[in-house]
Amino acid sequence: MQIPAIDLRDYEYTLPEEKIAKHPLAKRDASKLLHYKDGQISHLNFGAIPDLLPADTLLVYNDTKVIPARLIFQRETGARIEIFLLQPTSPTTVIPEIMLAKHPVVWETMIGNAKKWKDGEVLYGQIPFEGSTITLQAKLIDRETRKVEFTWDNTDVAFVDVVEASGEVPLPPYLNRKPIEEDKSRYQTVYSSKEGAVAAPTAGLHFTSEVFERLRNKGIKEAQVTLHVSAGTFQPIKASQVTDHPMHSEQIHVNRETVEKILLDLEHVVAVGTTSVRTLESLYWYGVKLLEKKGTELKIDKLFPYEVREILPSAKASYGAILSYMKEMELDTIMGTTEIFIFPGYEFKIVKGLITNFHQPGSTLILLIATILGEDWKRVYGEALENDYRFLSYGDSSLLWIR
Template sequence: MQIPAIDLREYEYTLPQEKIAKHPLAKRDASKLLQYKEGEISHLNFSNIPDLLPAETLLVYNDTKVIPARLIFQRETGARIEIFLLQPTSPTTVIPEIMLAKHPVIWETMIGNAKKWKDGEVLKGLIPFKGDTIILHAKLIDRETRKVEFSWDNAEVAFVDVVEASGEVPLPPYLNRKPIEEDKSRYQTVYSEKEGAVAAPTAGLHFTPEIFEQLRAKGIKEAQVTLHVSAGTFQPIKSSQVTEHPMHSEQIHVNRETIEKILSHLGKVVAVGTTSVRTLESLYWYGVKLLEGKGEDLKIEKLFPYVSRESVPSAQEAYEAIVNYMKKHGLQTIMGTTEIFIFPGYKFKIVQGLITNFHQPGSTLILLIATILGEDWKRVYGEALASDYRFLSYGDSSLLWINQR
């Protein structure tokens, strides 16, 4: 297909600061919920979600777990150095593996106050851990790429334990506040399981064990995917040509049971969050790659879906190709990366509906929402603002049924 010209000005809107939710509500499922279905908008509460989903729905959510990715060190001079973990580079780039490492690891990072950190200087932090103290060292090994090596003095302790004991919750920059104790649990879904995200899949923050009980009682099925959300999700689009925006690469892990479950529920899939959408649609294009003989690695470049083709496989054909590949190679899980960029002109292959929060103007996520809703995205967001919905990560929710003709 020909990539459409995207005028970013068409995807801007005015978001007053007072509409941004700075803290979560006392109860996760007490948020408002806006439903968009067949052009109609209705206003409900998130606790109504079991009533809004058909009994045969497959609900797919992202079980990534946010790590306290913001590490604070104090130089002997008193200068504060803030290191934000972005993605691992050594001894492995595989997030689940590096989180369990018990030896030095290297991460690409963002560094606050980097000018104060001298070349060759090793920063030291003392971390209370189970009645003892761990000494954590940070060494800047490449200033240009901001690669930092972390080492610690207890070979029995994994990197994930070091981070959990010393790091701060990586709240989104637009909250413009320091994390507090409640953020440790509330900036995390109740089903978070696999450590590695540096931002929460916030659509899932509304779910509670009670909501899941009601969904299961209705016969709604569940499946889990893992996409470790990166800090790039907050990166604003600065390119005049939207398609030149450098989409962030995020790591995906999906098991065969999930893919087979999706195959048996095609046409009935509702994603919890944009990260789940990106994962499900990326898997479709991975199946296309396998069918087209374009390599066996799960790596979806940002514009791969927009490559001209005479025809594209069905969702069933693409997902069956993945299952067949996994069976052939004896794989229970596939892992890879995606940069998929979903913007108006894209046709969804797997997802019929999306549960999501309200997103920043002029962002890659608002482009995804506009792909679902068409021009009605302006009406939906306008009505949410007029109806005093709370926006962004700790804000209210929506259930959007895909409007593609």
């Protein structure tokens, strides 16, 4: 397909500061829910979600778990150095593996107050852990790429335990506040299980065990994917040509059972969150790569879906190719990365509906929403503002059906 010209000004709107939810509600499922279907908008409570989803729905959610990715150190001079974990680089780039490492690890990071940190200088932190103390060391080994090596003095303790014991919750920058104790549990979905995200898949924050029970009682099916959300999700678009925006790469892990479930229910897939959308659609394009014999690596570049092709395979053929490959290679799980960029002009291959929060103006996520709603995205967001919906990560929810 030909890539359309995108004028970012068409995807801006005014978001007053007071509309940004700075804290979560007392109850997860007490949030408002905007329902959009066939051009009609209704305003409900999130507890109505089981009533709005057809009984044959396959609900796909992202089970990634947020790690306390913000590590704070102090130099001997007293200067505070803040290290934000972005992507692991050594001894592996696979997030689940590096989280279980019990020896030195290297991460690409963002560094606050980096000018105060000398090349090669070792920073020390004392971490209380199960009745004893662990000494965590951080060494800046490459200033240009912001690579930091972490070591600790207890080889029985995995890196994930070190981070959990010492790090701060990586709240989105637009909240403009320090994390508090409440954030440890509330900036996390109730079904999170795979450590590695540095931002929450916030559409899932509204779900509770009671909501899941009602969904299951209705017969609604579930499947899990894992996409470890990166800090790039907050990166604003600055490029004059939108397609020049450097899309963030995020790790995907999907098991064979999920691929099989989707193949059985291709017409009824509803994604919980934009991260699930990105994963499901990326998997379609991975199947295309397999069918086109363009390699077996799960790696979707941002504009791969927009390459000109005479014929595209069906969703069934694409996911069938993935399943066949997994069986042939005796794989229970496939893993890789995606930079997929979904903007108006894209045609969804898998997802029929989306549960999501309300996103920042001029962002990659608002472009994704506009791809679902067309020009109606402005009406939807206008009504949300007029009806006092709470916006962004701790804000209210919506159920949107693709036009």
